[in-house]
Amino acid sequence: VKYLSILSTIITFIFAAAVFNRYRQRKGTHLLLWGIGLVFYGLGTLSEVILSITFSELALKVWYLTGAMLTAAWLGQGTFHLLVRRRGVASTVTLVLTVISILAAVLVFTAPLTPAAAAYNTAQPASAQYKEIMTRSGLVILLTILLNLYGTLTLVGGALYSAYLFWRKKVLFNRMIGNILIAAGALMPAMGGTFVQAGLVDWLYLSELVGVILMYAGFIQATTRPALESKPAVSTT
Amino acid sequence: MSNKSSRKYQPTPRSERLVPVILVLLLLVLVATIAFVILSVLGVTPAV
Numbered sequence: 001v002k003y004l005s006i007l008s009t010i011i012t013f014i015f016a017a018a019v020f021n022r023y024r025q026r027k028g029t030h031l032l033l034w035g036i037g038l039v040f041y042g043l044g045t046l047s048e049v050i051l052s053i054t055f056s057e058l059a060l061k062v063w064y065l066t067g068a069m070l071t072a073a074w075l076g077q078g079t080f081h082l083l084v085r086r087r088g089v090a091s092t093v094t095l096v097l098t099v100i101s102i103l104a105a106v107l108v109f110t111a112p113l114t115p116a117a118a119a120y121n122t123a124q125p126a127s128a129q130y131k132e133i134m135t136r137s138g139l140v141i142l143l144t145i146l147l148n149l150y151g152t153l154t155l156v157g158g159a160l161y162s163a164y165l166f167w168r169k170k171v172l173f174n175r176m177i178g179n180i181l182i183a184a185g186a187l188m189p190a191m192g193g194t195f196v197q198a199g200l201v202d203w204l205y206l207s208e209l210v211g212v213i214l215m216y217a218g219f220i221q222a223t224t225r226p227a228l229e230s231k232p233a234v235s236t237t
Numbered sequence: 238m239s240n241k242s243s244r245k246y247q248p249t250p251r252s253e254r255l256v257p258v259i260l261v262l263l264l265l266v267l268v269a270t271i272a273f274v275i276l277s278v279l280g281v282t283p284a285v
Contacts, residue, residue: 145277148274149271149274152271157267160260160264160267163260164260170245170247170248171244172246180256180259180260180263183267184263187263190270194273194274
């Protein structure tokens with residue numbers, strides 16, 4: 001588990017740097033939002049590494065806040081920004097997401113831990129122990145569900161929609177493949193969360209690694225411009 | 238300068254068949270994942 005998380009963390013931060021670099025060159029709010037989402041992804045996997053070495057209340061709360069609550073929503077918000085062109089809509093939703101994210105952070109960081117924290121076992125994954133250690137209010141659980149639903153629908157749905165458009169119009173083959181990879185990669189951690197609920201706690205870590213590799217491969221594929229290709233009208237990069 | 242013809246690609250029979258199948262499969266996985274989350278909210282599957 002530890003090595004999977006270390007690999008995921010390294011790849012995620014390299015991926016985030018590539019996205020921020022593209023944002024620096026091209027601008028585009030969607031790139032900034034994807035970059036922020038990837039930083040959350042990386043903080044989540046970095047927290048897993050720390051929690052596999054020693055117990056830390058801060059690491060556990062960062063792991064839950066970023067990994068379980070914010071990553072999917074912020075990545076999805078990047079796609080929402082790219083695909084929703086109506087003036088003001090995407091910016092308003094980003095503002096709402098920012099407020100909800102701050103609220104989530106306050107709720108998570110002010111929640112006390114249970115006495116079970118003293119018995120935390122670094123040999124076991126955090127995903128197998130957090131429910132006994134963290135006190136999660138109904139609002140935190142509701143926000144976790146809503147943020148993940150929103151993020152998964154927008155990120156995966158948006159990538160599939162873009163891939164479908166490229167396929168139907170027979171244009172930009174590399175971007176079509178890139179979006180398919182991004183959709184598949186984004187589904188991995190989403191399914192990983194489902195595995196956790198089903199008791200397959202180790203699968204979360206594998207799904208995070210495979211997920212970020214697929215998304216990064218999709219990003220590279222979609223942003224590699226073939227010879228003679230011109231700037232597209234619609235894309236998710 | 239935009240050149241629409243250069244953005245076009247020539248689909249092979251294989252890609253014509255394979256891509257929609259993959260898209261539908263991924264869509265089904267997305268629906269299943271969302272359904273699991275909703276079911277967990279309703280208490281049918283383990284809670285989040």
